[in-house]
Amino acid sequence: MTAVRNVAIAGSGVAAxxxxxxxxxxxxxxxxxxRKTGLTTVGSGISLQGNALRVFDALGVWEDIRAAGFPFEGLNLRAPGPGAPIVAELPDVKTGGPDYPAAMGMPRSDLARILHRHAEQAGAHVHFDSEVTGVIQGGGGVEVLLNNASAGTYDLLIGADGVHSAVRGLVGIETEPTPTGMGIWRAFVSRPAEVERTELYYGGPVFIAGYTPTGDGTMYAFLVEKAQDRQGISAEDATRIMLDESRAYGGPWNSIRDDLAAGAAANYTWFTQHLVPAPWNRGNVVIIGDAAHSCPPTIAQGAAQGLEDALVLTELLxxxxxxxxxxxxxxxxxxxxRASAVVEASVQLGQWQLxxxxxxDVPGLMFSVARQMAEPA
Structure with a gap:
């Protein structure tokens, strides 16, 4: 016996x-x-900490995820400048436990495809071009409106529809994401053989320059700057701006610039923060993942927290x-x-830079949260 017989889920990200x-x-x-017409992803790559990998194993998708990504241990810090010397090699807390890598990177599109395939194989019905536009609660259930027409009544509606969640607003939750003051450029590029783990450069013209390996020959690179209005710029200008802002960084950034100069696409987003206070449910509707909490990726826990939301909720259901x-x-x-600890620490790390x-004590805060995440949710 389960607490629910039929469930509607809004969204198609990792938590959904x-x-x-x-x-x-x-x-x-x-x-x-x-609501989108198919599987699409924003950005280039994703960093996944060990506690996210632990959830993937519980889902039964870990072997496929591991084969598609690039597992690694530790973190390198490099100095800005032409030589980009490595100034520190830091160990990672294995937040998933000893059976999993400390972290891994992978293309977002591959992650989306793997999860979508497993959802359909498990028997879930995935509907694209289907926007949740209304909810009507009563009688111990919730009627879901799609594109302004009834899709039927369910025992539960789970809003896992991202930072700009429609479900959150439809049930009257007023908490909204707010900008933190930082923005990030990302690009999907080739991986030089010397890059075997995430590497970060602090200082120079931007707050952080870095990259994470995502596969045998790929990685995603990023630059974190003070948030600016980048709306309306062309794809060519976006790539040019990222290329220009990276010129203070040597080492593997020389290869990244070659890819940018050859036309690698750059995208830009602002960091946001929010945490919906309890309760996350309103009757037979609940929000999880980025709909309930968002934070800067300063400790790369966003996806992991959404996955933990999903695992805990489904266990109870x-x-x-x-x-x-x-x-x-x-x-x-x-x-x-747990979500509060991650949001607060992630925001604090960014605020110290701003x-x-x-x-x-950046390492102290990061390791403190990592140790907390090492305990299963």
Missing amino acids: MATAIQLAKSGVDVDLFE VTRDTLDQQLWDDFHARRLP DGVRDA
Whole structure:
């Protein structure tokens, strides 16, 4: 017996697909609705910490994820300048435990395809070009409106529809993401053989320059700057700006610039932050993942926290008999403290850079959160 028999999920990101996989595997009838016309991703690559890899194993997708990505251990810090010397080689806390790499990178498009395939194999029904435009609660269920027409009544609607969640607004949750004051350029480029782990450069014309390997011959590069209005610029100008802002950084950045000069696409987004206070549910509707919390990727925990939301929620839904207040209390008790710790630490790390604080204990804060994440959610 499960607490739900049929569930609607809004969104198609990692939290949405993870939820669909787990519920469908347990015999729940799952309809996943995505407003876009197909699988599309924003950005280039994604960094996944060990606690995210642990969730992938619980989903039954870890072998496919590992084969498509680039696992690694540790973190290098390099100095700006022509030689880009490595100034520190830092170990990572293995947040997933000893059975998993400390971290890995992979193309976002590959991750999306793998999760989508497993969701459908588990029995979930994935519907594209289907925007959730209304919810009507009553009688112990929720009627979901798609493109302003009824799609039927479900025991539960899960809003895993991202930072700009429609479901969040439809149920009257007023918390919204706010800019942190930083913006990031990203580009998908070739990987020089010397890059075997994430490397970061602090200082120079931007706050952080870095890159993460995503495969045998690929990586994604990024530059974190003070947030600027970059709307409306052409693709050519975006690539030129990223190329120009990277000129203070040597080492593997020389190869990155060659790719940018050859036309590698650059995209730009602002960092945001928000944390919806408990409860994340309103009756038979709940939000998870980026809909419930967002933060700068300064400790690369965004995807992991969405995956943990999905795993904890589905565990409760398939092991309880009733969708009652005790279930929601247990969900919030397990998720709010961890999500809050990640949001607060991620924002603090960025704020120290914005404020020019030079004596901040950055490693101490990062390792403190990592140790907390090493305990299963």
